[in-house]
Amino acid sequence: FPQDFMKKPIVIVGLMGAGKTTIGRKLACRLGLPFVDSDQAIEAKSGLDIIEFFEKYGETTFRETESRTIHEILNGEPLVLATGGGAFMNPATRQKIKDSASSIWLRCELSTLLCRVRRRTHRPLLNGQSHRKILKQLISERYPIYAQADITIQSGEQSVKRITDIIL
Numbered sequence: 001f002p003q004d005f006m007k008k009p010i011v012i013v014g015l016m017g018a019g020k021t022t023i024g025r026k027l028a029c030r031l032g033l034p035f036v037d038s039d040q041a042i043e044a045k046s047g048l049d050i051i052e053f054f055e056k057y058g059e060t061t062f063r064e065t066e067s068r069t070i071h072e073i074l075n076g077e078p079l080v081l082a083t084g085g086g087a088f089m090n091p092a093t094r095q096k097i098k099d100s101a102s103s104i105w106l107r108c109e110l111s112t113l114l115c116r117v118r119r120r121t122h123r124p125l126l127n128g129q130s131h132r133k134i135l136k137q138l139i140s141e142r143y144p145i146y147a148q149a150d151i152t153i154q155s156g157e158q159s160v161k162r163i164t165d166i167i168l
């Protein structure tokens with residue numbers, strides 16, 4: 001099973017603050033695979049950060065660009081991809097991930113997410129409103145869908161190394 005799992009790209013899904021980028025980078029390093037973050041790929045391609053992208057083009061265009069970007073990244077080459085939190089909610093993107101990759105949901109409790117996103121400001125969906133309220137809503141909408149990933153890893157207060165060890 002682990003060998004088979006690694007023959008395909010590995011895609012990490014989950015909410016903002018779950019640690020997708022941090023864990024993904026570490027996992028790629030341990031496996032000797034390239035690491036790609038879809039938000040960073042969109043930023044590099046557009047020359048805009050995610051906040052600016054949302055402001056200039058809106059969420060619908062962001063979602064289309066995100067889906068296209070992920071389709072391009074998942075071209076069969078083995079790599080580790082950290083997706084933006086909304087990516088797996090898009091049916092076309094989700095199908096592409098199911099068809100061509102092994103997926104990991106980094107599952108996180110609300111309290112952990114709240115602590116982590118408080119320190120960050122680069123997330124347009126969290127601008128100006130109660131983080132607790134928004135994250136609660138996203139948890140109820142998204143967790144049933146994230147649960148369709150191949151494996152679920154609980155990500156809490158453990159170290160990055162510990163979570164990577166559990167995945168491996």
Ligand code: S3P
Nearest residue numbers: 015016039084085086123124125
């Ligand atoms: C989003 C999550 C963000 C980014 C965008 C939308 C979402 O990525 O793609 O702000 O819909 O959950 P992270 O999950 O890496 O923060």
